[in-house]
Amino acid sequence: MEPRISLVTLGVSDIERAHTFYEAIGWKGSSPDGEVWFFQANGLVLGLWDRSKLEADTGTADGGGWGGVTLAYNVSTEAAVDAVLTEAERAGARISRPAARNYWGGYSGVFVDPEGHPWEVALNPHWTLDAAGNVTLP
């Protein structure tokens, strides 16, 4: 198995609200069937799909709420961290951790999308972020 991720699918209860949120923060989505939505990201796809259908399709049992997965979006400056959190909040996200310097030498905060999926927005001085938006470990 090669080290790569092709798709991250987020289960949602309200697909209209969910895709509208990601469009409001600047992503371009499309839906092949009006039910599942896909957003092209950096070499992978973000998907949105009905949470109970995703649960059944995955063959798992929904614990409800958060299940141990947090996404992150890295930027190059502290001001960009602040700006993205503000943009997400305006689009309907909740800030679960305000931006601050953190113990690992970065600066970050967390927003939670309208469906409960959290994104850390971070400046990580230890990782390389290239012009295409890809990150590389040291």
Next chain:
Amino acid sequence: MEPRISLVTLGVSDIERAHTFYEAIGWKGSSPDGEVWFFQANGLVLGLWDRSKLEADTGTADGGGWGGVTLAYNVSTEAAVDAVLTEAERAGARISRPAARNYWGGYSGVFVDPEGHPWEVALNPHWTLDAAGNVTLP
């Protein structure tokens, strides 16, 4: 906010078991502090970290179990789907959905890693998978 994901962090209860699993399926991990583990993927990073610490850091409440996020790993042939599922099962994953042709015209199955995080392994004839392992929507 640009359409990209920098990091997908999976909360785990047993970090040794967790990083050993991803190493067993062929990923190369490193840990800056012996506590969090990072694996370079295609332009983003897969992270493993103590689930209760990730919960606190995210500012969320753990629902326990699955929380509506399923990752996917795309390959180019049905045989590769079968091979990856077999490899994951040998490394300690549980198959939650055996590989089969599915309603959207692909072929896929799902494994669940030792910490409960599911991966769909899929042949998706509608998406482009390039030599670098990146996927592109039609």
